[in-house]
Amino acid sequence: MAAVTIKDIARLLNVSASTVSRALKGSPEIGRETVARVQETARRLNYRPNKAALSLLNARTRTIGVIVPNLGYHFFARALQGVEDEARERGYTVIACQSLEAAEKEVRNVEDMRRSGVDGLLISLAQHTRDLRHLKELQGQMPVVMFDRVSDALSFSRVFVNNVSAAFGAVEHLVKVGCRRIAYLAGPADMMISNHRMEGFRMAVARHRRKVTDARVVHTEFDQPTAMRSAMSMLRRKDRPDGIFAVSDRVAIGAMEAARKMGIAIPDELAIVGFNDEPIASLISPSLSSVRQPTLEMGRMSTRLLIDQIEAGEGFRPVIRTYMTRLIVRASSRRGSKPSKT
């Protein structure tokens, strides 16, 4: 049970602990033969440096904390994978937890992370986080990087996609397949990504104002049941939309569900485009058009920025990285032309 320490090796070989320590890292100060004996013994005894001792010495844990809204969203599970990959390569450990979209839980998560002594924090905001004090406190205290669900009220590094042009492209696509009354099924009113996508939505509508006769925005939540109800009340109106751009795939699927219950045909009476291109998008029927992000790469990059900042120390300015997206067109928004596979 008791782990083998440097002292054990030292005692066994009749040398001092410092010699063992140096020998283990192949210091030139130590004799060739001693180095060999130490390393062999260490291997034989399965020696592992005690992390706590190292942390104590360096005042660093080589651990980063990750807080995401929900690992059940494939987007975040995948991003986390990128985070883990990069972290491992740089010799860091990852401790992850979920806010479950609840602001209070996010605050607790941050608190836990601080207590755990992480060297840095990677966070994607819960949908209802408005009060940012728990993060503001960290400024100047600990390196922080935000990704996807970011906020520009904080001066942290940020990684996200070009939401404006992504939304613009998606909405323009809806126009091109013939939609005339287009709705944006948005997230909470104060979320940056939701608002940026709204801006793209508005730009596309403006650009095609001769074709688009109606454009509206409906705010809802990221969970599917709520999204479905919002979509339903919207679709009940006389002048209901014939095209929906949704802030996420979950929300889009909520809208599809609503349409199905009301007997509205997709894509003919209602075309839908989602966001994130989760695997489920190609599984449901009709398959869902969606905007794809380089999720894995974004997780990697966020981690790279974070660790760079950790290792750079004080002199590090916040950095912003934006990625390009790609619209994947599927059955939910394919009209007129002959249907093809996917």
Added chain:
Amino acid sequence: MAAVTIKDIARLLNVSASTVSRALKGSPEIGRETVARVQETARRLNYRPNKAALSLLNARTRTIGVIVPNLGYHFFARALQGVEDEARERGYTVIACQSLEAAEKEVRNVEDMRRSGVDGLLISLAQHTRDLRHLKELQGQMPVVMFDRVSDALSFSRVFVNNVSAAFGAVEHLVKVGCRRIAYLAGPADMMISNHRMEGFRMAVARHRRKVTDARVVHTEFDQPTAMRSAMSMLRRKDRPDGIFAVSDRVAIGAMEAARKMGIAIPDELAIVGFNDEPIASLISPSLSSVRQPTLEMGRMSTRLLIDQIEAGEGFRPVIRTYMTRLIVRASSRRGSKPSKT
């Protein structure tokens, strides 16, 4: 940047570090007034005990490691949530990572966990893990609990559902809706959960042998494309099955996909039942019948067992906890009677 330590408080109050330490835990050895002053100062300075120092002292990290095949499977994401809840309540930190169903990665994960000095390990095996040496090594070294994807070749505590009777119930259900040629779309041949479900499958077939004219088992993998190909080659045969019980929802969805491509109607020509009842089961169309497990509770229980074992020390015998499942019948296996909602 530099965190405030006990020494800082001591210096500030002109007392010794030991006094501060004792005062912080309200030791009766310390004067009332001193305790008050220390605690007030600690709060004001936002003092947090240094985890590394504590770990070094107690030879414990109050951290548990979790290794799951894939957080993209909703089942594991949800189980992790149960783990986090329980761990937080007991004052433990969780570090999670994914094997991505790859045995080598699982070995690396275990290695990382050991290096991180976790107090215990919670693991659900990758589908291709046959060589269990990396876990066998841990016996007697560190508390380990396995869940869902367990193995009885190791003497660790285990948490899982009654796979035999769950499978029995699912297959019997298929028989009752009229299936006569039933197939079990299994996982890899040496996986315990897959084999237990096979046993239930066989028992149900035996029980209804007067009705079931054909029963077969096809082994495949947990990823959907592979599962789809396996299903396709099975469905191409002249005497193709009219009922499929799949080892997981992903595999079941692969089978649905295969059926769709081949123009086989679900549920009329082919009824399907999956396992896990992931959210996607009710989203796809037709909606998928599936066996539901108490996932959250299983995550919680696994963690409880693990922490109990950690805190009990040597004298702890492995424990086995099994949970009951519930078959959720949906459109993919509903025949004959009038269709109802869900």
Added chain:
DNA sequence: AAAACCAACGCAAACGTTTGCGTTCACGGG
């Protein structure tokens, strides 16, 4: 042969916290 040098190693402090065992002081009892 003395001085200088180098290779090879040991000593001890430091990181932050806890804890067993002092030490100090005031006070009460005899």
Added chain:
DNA sequence: CCCGTGAACGCAAACGTTTGCGTTGGTTTT
């Protein structure tokens, strides 16, 4: 007045590791 007592606190070691600065020998230089 002296001793015992107990309250309130300090000292120092310990956990495992690293690292600056010794301290040994022995070998080379002049």
